[in-house]
Amino acid sequence: MVYMKRIVILGLGLLALALISVFSGMVYAFNPAYIHAPAVVLENNTGTLTIIKLNVTPGNGNVIVNGAAEVANSTIDSAYTAAEYASKYTDFNFSKYNFTYSIEGVNSNVSGPSAGAAMTMLAISVLSDKTLRSDFTMTGTVLSNGEIGPIGGVYDKAQTAKKNKMDFILVPAMQNGSAEDELYYLVQTAFNIPLVQVSNISEAAKFAFSNTPVIDNVTKYNFYTNYSVNALKPGNETCADYCNESLFKGFVDFTFNLTQHQISNLSKMKNFSNVSQQLNTVLNQSIEISNKNYSYTGADFAFLDYLNAYFFSHAYYTKQQGLNALKSIQAECSGITHPALTFNNFDFVLNAELRQAWAEYTINQTITNYNLTAVDSDGVLEDLYAGGEAKAWCSAANFVYSSQNSENMSDITAFDGNLKGIADAILINASTYPGMYLSVAQQAYNDKNYPVAILSADYARAQGTAEASYALNSSQLDSMSNSLLAGKLYGAFATNFADQAEFYMQESSMESNSTLSHDYAYQAYFSALLARDISTSMDTIHNSMHIDQAAILNSRINSVNSNLKNMTNKVNTISDSLAEMEFMMYIITALTAIIAILLVVIIIIFISNKNKKYTEVEVHKPRKR
Secondary structure: OHHHHHHHHHHHHHHHHHHHHHHHOOOOOOOOEEEEEEEEEOOOOEEEEEEEEEEEEEOOOOEEEEOOOEEOHHHHHHHHHHHHHHHHHOOOOHHHEEEEEEEEOOOOEEOOOOOHHHHHHHHHHHHHOOOOOOOEEEOOEEOOOOEEEOOOOHHHHHHHHHHOOOOEEEEEOOOOOOHHHHHHHHHHHHHOOOEEEEOEHHHHHHHHOOOOOOHHHEOOOOOOOOOOOOOOOOOOOOEEEOOOHHHHHHHHHHHHHHHHHHHHHHHOOHHHHHHHHHHHHHHHHHHHHHHOOOHHHHHHHHHHHHHHHHHHHOOOOOHHHHHHHHHHHHHHHHOOOOOOOEOOOHHHHHHHHHHHHHHHHHHHHHHHOHHHHOOOHHHHHHHHHHHHHHHHHHHHHHHHHHHOOOOOHHHEEEEOOHHHHHHHHHHHHHOOOOOHHHHHHHHHHHOOOHHHHHHHHHHHHHHHHHHHOOOOOHHHHHHHHHHHHOOOEEOHHHHHHHHHHHHHHHHHHHOOOHHHHHHHHHHHHHHHHHHHHHHHHHHHHHHOEEEOHHHHHHHHHHHHHHHHHHHHHHHHHHHHHHHHHHHHHHHHHHHHHHHHHHHHHHHHHHHHHHHHHHHHHHHOOOOOO
């Protein structure tokens, strides 16, 4: 009996193992499904909405992409990752199935990994037999762990999604407040279609398979940073020398006016009325900060405000329009020239030259690389943002130059030969910090413009030093900032950088968010580094200056020549006017003579006709009977 039980138990065990073996090898038949996926037509920077279909059949883990004459390896790789992750997500054995994706709506080729997230969602739909919503589309790369990665062309993709009556579009999540996040907000506002940011496939599935409302998950962008303006102690840094506070105030006011004008232009664009209101709020706070004796800080915030307004104002530019705008800025920047340097204006003129040099570098680089970077409308907008920077810098430089046109030229200056050696040393110290600042410094040095080379190298070194110290805590950063600010500061710009450092240190101490507090302390340290380096450089530059008698004489000769030219022009103008008057007199005399002759002729004709009438009456008088 016991023996029989053992045989039965063994038989049942073997049967169970057989069943497990059978079921483990079982494959399923799946219903095909489709998803909308946007793409960019690179030839003309337009979007197109494709349909991707998927058939899953028994197989051995092959993934095929059909529907185009050519399919790039990046697209095939994304399809493979999508199918493999979807199988894991739904607890299916990827190696027992084949996945055939068919892409409709693309006539020539399929290139890029941006359909990876859509392919993954489609595979999940097929494997889990869940129906995808038909009123949305999505874009994004997919990683092997299900994370959704960044893509390009969101502008063109969102535009075509709206055109094809999609209710919303799922896009890869971006860091809050980043440049990409701002682009999302621009696109969402420009085309009035919600952009819902998702970090991974699980987050995307919440919207793809259900009627989850998207209104609370649309992209939001806050331009306004709520600084503790009312609690700020007024700035009190004292400028030791080379300080023209009235001119600096004019420079700051110019920045505010430039920003206000750009915001006003934006406010005329109906879709962006809310954006212009936000930017106006930022500008008003910037003015309040400036009124607390943090002039440069307020102007700095207004400058960023200007760039945002400029960015949104050009939201609908085509690739050609973007290029035309950049070339116009390039011509504007190259068309302004600085006045002669004097002991009174050198601080402002050199800092204006510096900004003009940054602008020319930025706009020239942007235009040179335009065809490579503006491969979609995202790239066009990003390049226009860079163009906005260049335009603002050149406008500021032109304002400073114009304000110095009436400057007394009796103290035109030149620089001693030792400035070249100083520039050599500073450039060597800055050479480990590549970027725009260093490139401009090197170009200025090659042009023998050693003061601008020194100043731009100061920015490169300050930025690099600050970045290397980012890991330090707020207290350490504040301590180093205070040490840098001790002692005299030369020049209006250096003094205002010191005030900016004080501003950020106060904000850091009042901020409850530890991350934000640290970022403010970091900004304070960067500003303090700039204050000290620019101050030292301006004092060095000043000490190397001497009166340039030859330039003064040349200026006076030019002034005399200019006056003579003006007088000659006036004489020529008067002569031309007299000649015109003389000619008019000839015309009037001729017309008078003609009129007189006509009057004589008319009178003669009149008299002649009258005599003729009397004669005719006499001849035909009837006889008496």
